[in-house]
Amino acid sequence: MTPPPRRQLLRRSISASLSLALAAFGTAAAVVLSSAPPARAAGVPAPSPMAVPGRGATVPFKEQEAEYAATNGTLIGPNRLYGTLPSEASGRQAVTLDAVGEYVEFTLTAPANAMSFRYSLPDNAAGSGRDASINVLVNGGSPKAVPVTSKYGWYYGGYPFNNNPGDTNPHHFYDEARTMFGSTLAAGTKVRLQVSSTSASPTFTIDLADFEQVAAPTGKPSGALDVVGDFGADPTGAADSTAKIQAAVDAGKAQGREVYIPQGTFQVRDHIIVDKVTLRGAGPWYSVLTGRDPSNRSKAVGVYGKYAANGGSSNVTLKDFAIIGDIQERVDDDQVNAIGGALSNSTVDNIWMQHTKCGAWMDGPMDNLTIKNSRILDQTADGVNFHYGVSNSTVTNTFVRNSGDDGLAMWAENVPNVKNKFTFNTVILPILANNIVTYGGKDITISDNVMSDTITNGGGLHIANRYPGVNSGQRTAVSGTTTAARNTLIRTGNNDFNWRFGVGAIWFSGLNEPINATVNISDTEILDSSYAAIHLIEGATNGLNFNNIKIDGAGTYALQVQSPGTATFTNVVATHIAQPNPIHNCVGSGFQITRGTGNSGWYADPPACTGNWPDPVWTNGGVPQGGNGPTDPPTDPPTDPPTDTGNLAQGRPVTESGHADVYSASNAVDGNANTYWESTNRAFPQTITVDLGAAKAVKRLVLKLPPAAAWSTRTQTLSVSGSTDNSTFNSLKGSAGYTFDPSSGNKATVTLPGTSARYLRLTFTGNTGWPAAQLSELEAYTS
Structure with missing residues (x-):
């Protein structure tokens, strides 16, 4: 989450090419193949967040990891050591290409006409980033260049981060580019990412590729206003279209008509303010809002409701377009988010959000917002934050990857958050903090999500009375019943560089005041955790109920207790715990455990209470990465999505x-x-x-x-x-x-x-x- 406002150091102010997000095939370039060694696939099998049936977002793409593809490059990882390149890769593995002719080649498992791929380039010595291109070849045909850059990555030092490569702890290495092929490629087609030159970048690290069949552009709805045809916005991106799109939106509200963004890339250099209007595009691959004020860097593309102090906005629909910004630094005072303000009784549907500070930072009080069917990628801070009195609101069926802070967050600062829901989302690789968190909140639901690959200073799922304004005096603390059901967590939890010990996959904090509420954690898988599976710290947490929990693989303990509280455990089964004693507890009887039936593998009396925290044993699907620990895989990861067998309806909503x-x-x-x-x-x-x-x-x-x-x-x-x-x-x-x-x-x-x-x-x-x-x-x- 974005902390309380404080001025941060600008990372850089260099304007990036707007063509990156819509990379088109370019001019063919010569490729040297004669010296390339034979292709191989060398990745260590690891549990995938994309292969969890019935949980997480239903995405339109088929994902393939580079480490399992044909390649003559170099496998890096598995490794979860913060500050290393594989630690921020999906599955903690990737492939580095460092010579002309080296490649990663994917074989399509379904027809596709578009691809996005996740990659990393090294930063330059000044920390200002580098631009390059990588070739895409289809079935060995003519190579076509797709632009890539390091300008949206590479932060240094500790929070609030800076642009000094001499500082320690470089992080936030990866970015994503996307392109369309121009025709539909059949299943079985070979798509290769290949190096043609190392002059612009000495290495290219490929993490994964997502292939999808993008539908044709959606035409203008009957009766809609057209931002181009009716108001003169520039679809080439050459001219600033901010005022013209704002005029279209204002007219749509006044006339009760939808506003249509046709195919094109539109320069937008400030917020478009929406209220009682539908703003619809031709699809997020076709209608793109992008841009940033060239002189006032605190102004950038975004679609905002009016702030609550100005009456808020309501009855807004945002649908079928992309907001792809040019935010290359984190400055919390700057409102350079894709979506913001207050939007009551509103819907955000099928919006692609990339390269902004936050995907959606919603400032209430506001009620009944739904964000659904969307993609949030490569943010400098949170993916979504329901901040300050956001109630009865939902994020569902949304895919979040590479957020600079919490993936999905609720922060009840000074005004209660009530009855919000995060359901059926996939949240991967938050670079700082947690995959999903609620700071305070009453009657919150977090269910049917998949969380994976936490990087540092956070866990997979966090429930806490932390951060300013979260307390019972203002009715903002955790209260009522918090429900976290049917979630899957993979390789979550990690090291905190402030505390110098591990944070659990699921963790609780009563820093501001004790948690005294009903917190039900049920029907949940905690797989291959980087440190502890379950963790309590900073003040008491009372009212925890764990029911039907599978813990399969933990780098340290099944249960790490650093604060008092009360918890009931029923049908909690733990296997492959790295430490011989599965519980670390130095608060003794201050933490009261009630054991129901069906438990195994996680309880010990007496627990461990040591002066030093053990080094974690990272198995990554069964291959130990340090220390002596279990060598059996913590789960049997499928290489393809599992076949649906059995009764699909049992236990479903x-x-x-x-x-x-x-x-x-x-x-x-x-x-x-x-x-x-x-x-x-x-x-x-x-x-x-x-x-x-x-x-x-x-x-x-x-x-x-x-x-x-x-x-x-x-x-x-x-x-x-x-x-x-x-x-x-x-x-x-x-x-x-x-x-x-x-x-x-x-x-x-x-x-x-x-x-x-x-x-x-x-x-x-x-x-x-x-x-x-x-x-x-x-x-x-x-x-």
Whole structure:
């Protein structure tokens, strides 16, 4: 998160080429191949944040790691030592190319017409960055140059960072570039990133590539205002279009019409202020807002609501465009974020945010904002921060990578944050601080996310009474019930350079005052943690409940206790813990543990209490990286996304049109055929909708009623529909009658066409045995 305002040192003020983010293929260049050694793939298998079924963001791209691709370059890593190049790579491994002709070659697993790739160049001696290009070859064809730069990376020293390469602790090494191929490449196509010259950069380190099939540009909606055709904005990016786009937005509000940004790159050098308007583009690969004031560096591209002090904004939709800035330093006083201000009752949908300070820094008080289906990349500070009285707001299905501070954060500074949610997001490689955090807040939900590869001074998931303005006196402290359910954390937690010891994958802090609330952590995987799996520090934390937790691999301890508190552990299973004693606790009985059933591998009495913190044992999928520790992999990482087997609906979120008495919809996905959902009586039609967590090609439903003989045979009439967004549903199976006979198991099978859908809805219109819909189990299968 961005700390309280304080002036920071400018990293650099050199203007970068705006063509980087929209890199197009350039002029062919000569490539020397004769001296290149044979290709090989050498990466150490490691758990991937992109291969967790049902959790995290559903992304439009297929990701491939360079360390598993064909290459004649040099594998670096695995290594998690802060300040080293592999430590900030995805999976803590990458490939360095340092000679003409060296390459990384990917083989497409699905058709694609676009690629973005993550890379690092070394900084120059002055710390002002370097520009270069790398060639892309398709099936060995003519090379075409894509610009790359180090200007958005390479910070030095400790916070607040500076531009002095002589200082210690260089970090924030990587950046991303994107390009479109001009045609769709078939699965099996070879796409090579290759060095043609080392004159501009001595090395090129390739971390990964994301391949996707980008749809054609979306046309102007009927009746919409066009920022180019109606207001004269410049789609070439040559002229400053700030005033003209602002005029279009103001007219859209006054006339009640949408505002359309057609294909193009638009120079925007200050905030576009939006209120009661829809601003829509042709798609984030086509409609790009970029730019920065050439003299006043505190002004840069951004789309903002009015601040709450000025009345705030409401009923805003931002959709289908990119905000790609030119922020090369971190100055917290500068409001150079992609999205900001106060936006109540508003939606941010399918926005690409890159090279700004924060993706979205929202200053309340404000209510009911949803950020969804978006990408937030290469920020100097937070990915998203709900700051100062943001309530009933959500970030969902959003992909965050390479934030300079917290990936997703809530900070209830002086004004309460209430009932906010972070759900189904993937947050990777926050360079400083945490993947996901709530500083204070009441009734907060953090669920179904994937977090991986924390770098330093933070953990994967953090719940805390920390930072100014977070206290019970102002009702901003952690309170009510905080729910963290069905999250997966991979290689999270890391070393804190202030404390000089490790921070846990999931950690709690009562720095400002003790946490006295209900905090439920459930159905969670903590995999291959860099230090401890669970960690308490700085003041008491009371009311913790851990239920159904898998800890598989920890660099130090399963449980690191440095403060008092109370916690209940049920079905918590730990394996591959580096230290022989899995608990470090020097506060003794000040931390009260209640052990339920099903625990193993994490408890010891007495715990360890040592004067020195042990060096971590980093396994990275089973290969020890220091010390003596477990050599078995902490998990079996798939090289491809796992095949969906088993019942996809069990344990998933479910909604209903209504229920009678205690017979709620959750009974239909609990795996117990003796419990059941019964809808409101005499109120057909009735619906039940299950969220599978990601789009799945479901081909078969098995519907069950309780097997007890007391249930007579009955026929229920129902139809099935599916949706990818829980808004627009399409028919998957027309209305038909299905007979449930206790003599044959009281179940019925519904065959489906295999159309991909995340949300499945059953609509009941009749039941011959009871005047309501009844269902004990809704099971969904892909075969």
